[in-house]
Amino acid sequence: MKTLLILGTLLTAAAAGQDRFLDPDDAPLVRITPEQEQSVARGLKWLSDNQNDNGSWTSDVGFKLNSTYRVTAQERGHVGVTALAGMAFLAGGNLPGRGQYGAEIEKALDFVLSCVQDDGYVTFAGTRMYSHAFATLFLAEIYGTTHREDVRIDLQRAVDFIVKCQNEEGGWRYVPLARESDMSIVVCQVLALRAARNIGIRVPKGTIDRAIEYVKDSAVTPDSRNRTYSAYRNDLGTFHYQKDNHSRSTFPLTAAGVTALHGLGIYSNDLIRSGVDFLNREVDHFNRSWGDRGHYFFWYGHYYGVQAMYTVGGRDWQNYFEKLREFLIRRQQADGSWRNYEGPGEAFSTAVGCLILEIPYCFLPIFQR
Numbered sequence: 001m002k003t004l005l006i007l008g009t010l011l012t013a014a015a016a017g018q019d020r021f022l023d024p025d026d027a028p029l030v031r032i033t034p035e036q037e038q039s040v041a042r043g044l045k046w047l048s049d050n051q052n053d054n055g056s057w058t059s060d061v062g063f064k065l066n067s068t069y070r071v072t073a074q075e076r077g078h079v080g081v082t083a084l085a086g087m088a089f090l091a092g093g094n095l096p097g098r099g100q101y102g103a104e105i106e107k108a109l110d111f112v113l114s115c116v117q118d119d120g121y122v123t124f125a126g127t128r129m130y131s132h133a134f135a136t137l138f139l140a141e142i143y144g145t146t147h148r149e150d151v152r153i154d155l156q157r158a159v160d161f162i163v164k165c166q167n168e169e170g171g172w173r174y175v176p177l178a179r180e181s182d183m184s185i186v187v188c189q190v191l192a193l194r195a196a197r198n199i200g201i202r203v204p205k206g207t208i209d210r211a212i213e214y215v216k217d218s219a220v221t222p223d224s225r226n227r228t229y230s231a232y233r234n235d236l237g238t239f240h241y242q243k244d245n246h247s248r249s250t251f252p253l254t255a256a257g258v259t260a261l262h263g264l265g266i267y268s269n270d271l272i273r274s275g276v277d278f279l280n281r282e283v284d285h286f287n288r289s290w291g292d293r294g295h296y297f298f299w300y301g302h303y304y305g306v307q308a309m310y311t312v313g314g315r316d317w318q319n320y321f322e323k324l325r326e327f328l329i330r331r332q333q334a335d336g337s338w339r340n341y342e343g344p345g346e347a348f349s350t351a352v353g354c355l356i357l358e359i360p361y362c363f364l365p366i367f368q369r
Contacts, residue, residue, distance in 0.1 A: 029313075029314070029315070029318040030322070030360055032360055035329055036325055036357055039328065039329045039332055040092060040354050040357050042332065042336030043088070043336050043338070043350050043354040044088060044092055044100075044101060045336055046336035046337045046350055047085050047088060047104070047347065047351060047354070048101055048104050051085070051104055051108070052077060054077060054107075055082065055107030055108045055109070055110050055112075056077030056079070056082045056111045056124075057081050057085050057347035057351075058075050058076065058077060058078070059075070059076070059078035059345040059348055060073070060075065060076075060078075060343075060344050060345055061073040061076050061078055061125050061126050061127055061344070062344070063128065063174060064184075064296070067295075067297070067342075069296060069342050069343050069344070072126050073125045076124070078124070078125070078344060078347070079111070079112060079115045079122060079123065079124045079127050079131045079134075079135050080127055080132075080134045080135065080344075081131075081344055081345075081347050081351065082108050082111055082135075083112055083131070083134040083135040083138035084134055084138075084351040084352060084355065085108060085347060085350075086104075086105055086108035086112070087134075087137070087138050087364065088350075088351045088354040088355050089101040089104055089105050090105060090141055090142075090145075090364055091354070091358035091359070091361060091364045091367065092358055092361070092363070093361065093363050096109060096142065096146055105142075109139075109142055112135050112139065113139075113150070113151070113154055115135065116135075116154045119157075120154075120160050120161035121158075121161050121176060122135035122158055122161075128175055129172055129174055129175065129176065129188070129189070130184075130185065130188055132162070133162070133185075133189050133191070133192045136155065136158040136159060136192035136195075136196065137191055137192040137195050137366065139151055139155040139158060140192065140196045140198075140199060140201065141195060141364055141365065143155050143199055143201075144198070144365055152201070155196060156196075156201055158192075159196045159201055159202070159203060160202075161176070162189050163203070163204060163207050165178075166207055167179055167180070167181060169181045169214055169243055170210035170211055170212075170214035171185070171214040171243070172186055172188075173185055180242065181214060181242060182241050182242045183218055183239050183240065183241055183242070183256050183257055183260070184241070184252070184253065184256055184300070186211065186214060186215065186256070186260060187257070187259055187304060190260045190263040190264055191259070191260075191263045193207065193211075193263075194263040194264070195366045198365060198366075199365075208265070211260070211264055212261075212264045214243060215260045215261055215264065216261075216271065217243050218239045218242070218243050218257060219237075219238075219239050219240075219257060219271045219274075219275075220235050220236055220238045220239070221236070221271075235249055235278075236274050236278070237254065237271070237273075237275045237277055238253065238257075238275070239257030239258075239275065241253055251278075251279065251282050251283075251286040251297075251305070252301030252305075254278050254279060255279060255301050255302070255304035255305035257271075257275055258271075258272055258279070258304075258308040259304040259305075259307045259308045259311075262307070262308065267311065272312070275308070276308065276309070276312055279305055279308065279309070279320070280319070283320065283323065283324075286298070287324075291327060291331070292331070293342075294338055294339035294340045294341060294349045295340075295341065295342045295343065296340065296342055296343030296344070296348070299340065299343065299349050299352045300352070302352075302356055303352050303356065305324075306320065306321060306324065310359050310360075310367070310369070311369060313369070321359075321360070324356065325357060328353055328357060332353070336350070337349070337350045338350050338353040
């Protein structure tokens with residue numbers, strides 16, 4: 001019923017050609033502007049125009065190596081990017097077979113399902129646990145709207161694979177069954193599990209409890225601060241790359257840590273407040289450092305940062321989103337895409353750019369408070 005009311009509000013406001021509010025509780029804080037809607041529309045059109053016949057989007061498969069991206073397979077159908085692009089269409093108010101981009105979602109779904117292996121691992125052309133998590137999240141959002149039995153079966157298998165791959169630290173790493181963990185992978189798996197659990201897919205409570213401990217232990221606190229490595233003079237509230245006080249802490253990892261806590265059902269504690277304060281202090285510097293050419297740090301940092309701030313709400317959300325929205329709209333290219341000079345490519349950055357701008361639309365359950 002809430003989604004139907006939101007959709008009615010959207011259609012009425014669009015017909016009036018005016019700025020509109022989504023949630024009455026947030027109406028005084030964040031307004032969805034025509035420029036924002038136009039930017040999303042241009043981004044979604046670019047994604048539609050660049051979808052492959054098999055439903056995928058072409059990107060470079062690879063992995064982060066320090067601040068670079070090591071390509072292992074060039075210009076292949078990328079299951080993780082395809083999942084993100086499919087979610088961008090869902091977040092714009094489309095459903096499989098319904099809406100302006102219903103056909104694109106169906107094709108993306110067919111490709112993702114074709115990548116589910118017998119053991120539940122969702123991979124293609126060498127993609128790793130990042131892509132598995134995004135694909136699992138996409139399947140969860142699809143199943144929540146369609147209740148298709150074939151999607152449920154593969155979604156449960158994908159979730160079971162995440163559960164099986166959780167290591168003794170309570171986290172996950174780039175490849176399945178790794179003994180070490182890192183925050184950038186942990187947050188992906190956590191959000192996939194949260195979305196699946198929300199729609200009735202079986203997720204063991206012990207998996208969640210162990211992930212909570214991992215994320216909490218990764219935070220920079222007054223007790224751990226004198227033993228940590230950080231580029232920030234005031235690093236309280238940040239989260240480590242790995243559960244090791246000597247590993248780095250950064251803006252994207254802090255956004256990931258706060259979002260992971262929210263995904264694990266923790267909405268208010270000192271770690272979240274300190275993390276939000278850090279993101280507020282550093283967002284301008286982060287944008288200047290990584291935003292102009294769209295480094296993958298920028299995209300995944302804000303993909304999680306915007307979710308963290310949206311869940312917190314209030315002035316934190318308003319200030320963060322309005323600043324980021326202006327930054328994104330100014331840097332969108334003439335063809336509707338966003339740049340990604342270091343990373344999988346422009347299908348990745350354009351999908352994430354759309355998702356960031358769509359979060360106030362409230363269509364995706366994972367983007368609802």
